[in-house]
Amino acid sequence: MPGKHRSWWGWGTVEDAVTGAEATALTDRVRTLLPEADLTAHAPPPVTELGVRPPRVTPPAPLARLCSADPTDRVAHAHGKAFRDIVRNLHGQVRNVPDLVVRPSSEGDVVDILDWCAGETVAVIPYGGGSSVVGGVEPRLAGGYSGAVSLDLGRLGRVVEVDRTSRAARVQAGILGPALEARLRRHDLTLRHFPQSFEFSTVGGWLATRAGGHYATVLTHIDDLVESLRVVTPAGVSESRRLPASGAGPSPDRLFLGSEGALGVITEAWLRLQDRPRWRAAAAVHFDEYDAAVAATRAVAQSGSHPANCRLLDPAEAFLNAGTATTGGVLVLGFESADHPVTTALDRAVELCQGHGGTLPEPPRATDPDTPRARDTTTDTWRSSFLRMPYQRDALAARSMIVETFETACTWDRFPTLRAAVLDAAGEAFRAVGATGLVTCRFTHVYPDGPAPYFGVYAAGRWGATVAQWDQIKAAVSEALLAAGGTITHHHAVGRDHRPWYDRQRPDLVGQALRAVKGAVDPAWILNPGVLVDRPN
């Protein structure tokens, strides 16, 4: 982001916010769908008006050079980037501001910071890129802490070592997606982990939250790309052995993957890399019936052909985000390889879809290393829209719209019931909060035994009430997800916002086990308190 400035209140950079013609087009589009919406634009207050209290804690002298008490810096680290974070920012409701932002420049610094904080019972919130949409980085604390610091690992941003033979790299946790890819490109390698937050999230954040990435099948989560982890805890440093696989006891890495900063600060990882793809093939298959589209997607997911993209957009999603009108939705299929042509695989997937009534208004597109990349309008429209979505979300959030997503995974047998239950629950919640809107659904990832459905909510709210309105909608759909056999999150993580449902989803005994682990590695209970497990009374 050379020359650009991170927004304290919204997504990404100030310079990339939606303005002018884009804003007009966006509001015009919303007005077509929701003519009654009040789309008056609101702006956040200046930071100086937020009443940020002075820091309650003072770092020891040797750590002072790593600490920032600047109000804007601290306010920018107070919330993640969920809809409810953005709207609270717009209203100037930033109650839980970290006392300091601490930026270690070495692992030794991290150790020293944890020592200090453990000694003075200061809560430590590990901060990756700050793109949490589940309240994962907000210092919303129970009592008993003398203060809270946001531990920003942005200065630990190096690729330390590349092993071209095994296709792996040792990477510091604070590196952002684009810097990582730029560094790996020199070796003609790529991690190919592209969450929607790619530009503003870090390797450490991906690992701590079990982020979902580029691949729709097989390598869906960052978990699958991990050879080893280095983790600093108040009780010491853990480093697992770099291995392609192991059967020696319960996986050490799986204990920290998904621990969301509550069991340790991930400082480094060996990550599995890919060769850059040279062959690609893609198609957008249209359906008249959604059930048939789901059956076709399941057939592809169970065919063993491992598409890189296998994204079923329901009719509302296809219309809103790809401008495509269908009655049964659109399945966006993509195959890629660094080694061999993929048209045969795509052709077979298309054949499976046609067997379920799918049609191709445009022929499949394929590229090989010798031809310039062909354009696939539907796919490309959808992709660029994907990257702009969070910015557009901010623009709509500032105009009283309720715009948010939630996601899950379930087995195929349960999906029809789950989707119906979610749409029902959302509809009922819309009525209860007096909002009008719609819910869309796409699959972000698919497995042989089930999809990962991702829902989008777009509703006209009342300015000043949209957070409360959303919280009520969210609670309703979360109940529906759990009752229908889904997970409270496939890749957005748990944070603080999903805790009530995570606690019910997680076996109680596993909760006890995690509390015991927490007590062993973080005896002063300073790491991201409120996340994962609560302190025993």
Added chain:
Amino acid sequence: MPGKHRSWWGWGTVEDAVTGAEATALTDRVRTLLPEADLTAHAPPPVTELGVRPPRVTPPAPLARLCSADPTDRVAHAHGKAFRDIVRNLHGQVRNVPDLVVRPSSEGDVVDILDWCAGETVAVIPYGGGSSVVGGVEPRLAGGYSGAVSLDLGRLGRVVEVDRTSRAARVQAGILGPALEARLRRHDLTLRHFPQSFEFSTVGGWLATRAGGHYATVLTHIDDLVESLRVVTPAGVSESRRLPASGAGPSPDRLFLGSEGALGVITEAWLRLQDRPRWRAAAAVHFDEYDAAVAATRAVAQSGSHPANCRLLDPAEAFLNAGTATTGGVLVLGFESADHPVTTALDRAVELCQGHGGTLPEPPRATDPDTPRARDTTTDTWRSSFLRMPYQRDALAARSMIVETFETACTWDRFPTLRAAVLDAAGEAFRAVGATGLVTCRFTHVYPDGPAPYFGVYAAGRWGATVAQWDQIKAAVSEALLAAGGTITHHHAVGRDHRPWYDRQRPDLVGQALRAVKGAVDPAWILNPGVLVDRPN
């Protein structure tokens, strides 16, 4: 095994032991390689001569119906099936006999048994099929226990439910491989998890030990086939939600996968299934140079074509177990699919091999649903030899041979050094213990970032000393594995025999975490004591 009887001292069934012409051919083959070997056959003593002590513990009346105090039954549950177990059996050295074999017929029984044992500090050794080769089921206990019971889940052997849509089944932990596959075949489904122990190991054992199965790539471990687990612990029952994937906190299942009976008794699992393959293609590629064979295998592993079989046999392995003479080894490649032809994938893999100097003395073989299955001599010879290996191992163990395997995984960059170090260490240990023999190497599984090398040891030992000789060799190669960056086990598990190296491989902090978990779920420390972690002092 209708009409057959399990051997108390050796592999599998009494009726399938190597005898007659097979035994003669086997010893003749060994004599060709190791002319100085003393191949006098030895037989185990009768169980009545083992001096089995009476049970030290008495079950409460309601559990008595589940308990067997029969000496043969108990002796058969005293050891696993490692070389050192078999030889100790042959010598009548069966010191750690469980006081009772307990066979629950319901999960409620398991709960009651753990309650009784926790109350009276009786150690509980969960017993799957008893095929552990790492001392995982032997009641080798530190002090403090009033006795030990072997918890045999053989009566919990049902497939409870099949979800054809999601291709998954809910399975009780005590079911053996063949019974499971027979039951799934009715639905035209298969787990396709075929460890060498397939006939004599259970789903629960596979899960507790993170067993390695049929697939050389992607779905290599049973871990990858798990949707959810049900686990009984002294602190309660844990049941995870059935999900294709989740990002909600650290994986609950990964805590129990690989816990080897020390954190709970797995009673049930939802497992992911496969359609039965209809297309197959296979080839055996010969190499003149081993390094080139490794490079070719790496190219295939990194090509993203996901072979079901990708087994590089080094020259000694190819000669001993497939009867094929090469100077660089043989790569056995196999592709399979239930959905589409796989000849294109095989052709590309063969092309990659040819680019590294590989040749095909026999053309590739392919079958599709319309043609009877063609024979591939090398592949088939190797496969049937694979299934007979443990029986032949017993016959050789009874003839003073040291015959054992050990396995690991490492990144590709480290493999040449690791293999050389292992061969050096084994050779030196052979000399130190006065044995002559050889070490072979094959890859059982391959990953984009490294292979899982599997080593075989065949040496002429001295009757009465072969366990001590093997223990010394094993310690030497284990040191070499660890020093060269490997794991102490890729899929044989840790048990008691790998503990010293596992403890060094595992990050200390993860050891502390596991001890904390153990204290939470098994406060009386009765579950498989000595496995995974030791009781804090």
